[in-house]
Amino acid sequence: MGEVPKRGWRGYISSREQGGHFIPQRVQNLVIRDYAARHGLLFLLSAVEYYMDDCTMMLRALVDEADSLAGILFYSTHLLPKDPVVREQLWQQVRERDFTLRFALEELVVADAQGITAMEDLLLVRDLTENRSDFDLVDR
């Protein structure tokens, strides 16, 4: 019997500002490639998210590819969708399939329900400390 082909990791980088910084795509790719090499991951080319605010079209395209991927290798947690509904679609892939999200800059992994909770906690605290310094109760 032939060896089962190893599934690859699609990189995910962005062309817009993230976490208050503009990171050149070349640098984002260098960080991803280095991470993949150190962890022995088969790295496929990166998809580049469009620059329009909050746009997740490329990410959705990667989710559509989930069956053929081991997971998505994000440059950073700052590239996760701000919209909880869109994030939930990602988490669903993690919960229901053998699908993992890795974040090269922070060296974090979301591979199960526990990882999802930890990541949501991180995003909650980041949002509270960076964006909600006032008592903001309006709908987001």
Add this chain to the structure above:
Amino acid sequence: MTETFFEADEQQAIDQYLQQGFVSFELDATLLDSLRERLFTGARSLLDLPADLSVDAFFDQIHTWVPVADLNRVRLGFIRHLNGDPSVRPLLYRLAKQPLGWIVGNELAMQRSLNLSIQFPKDASSLLPLHSDVWSGNSPYEVVFWLPLVDCYATKSMYVLPKPQTDAVLADFGRYADLSAEAFFQAIKADVVWMEVPRGHGLIFWHGLIHGNRINEENDTRWSMNTRFKSLLSPYGTKELGESFLPITLRPATRFGYAYRKPSIHKRES
């Protein structure tokens, strides 16, 4: 009448921290022993140690078995060993939980990577020149939990420039800005305090204090760990949430507050 919310020992720790920028405290001996045992077990797999070596002798005399040239490789091996054990960070938190609550709060973020300092006697290769962590991007809202794994005193310890003296230096920083690290140390040497922290005690200090170490002139090796903690919702420095810190004790009231949405007076479309 003045309202008092802090208990006597809590108030005492707070007063000392406010005055000096550091406070020492007693540790749970069982938890500390458990941490030392883990390192000793890790050492047995990394190094060729005598079978009858005691834990105490291992920590004090490791320089007998490891050449200085090999120290950094061995140190990194220990750090990998510690970071690969998911029970070590919770254990460190438990060791300092009460004083952290007093000095920082009970809703905390903790540094992700664990560090370990090993300073052989007379070794000049593991020195940390005088500095403040805030100068290299750490948030001034952080504290360091400094955990000696052996008795630390004199040059086998670290020095800090207490809060009033650090404030004075920072207020007149231009006077020191052009000096080398050594000349800077000589200029403040008379005011630094060497931390006397016997094994079984820990230290919380503000890393905005000027601090560092010198060549260990004592006979035994120094071992210490330092881990940063901060209030979860206080401002972060360039050592950011996710990259350098992770939430460890997010409280339910914060979860409810974050999830709350202003009720709408409009009827929902069915």
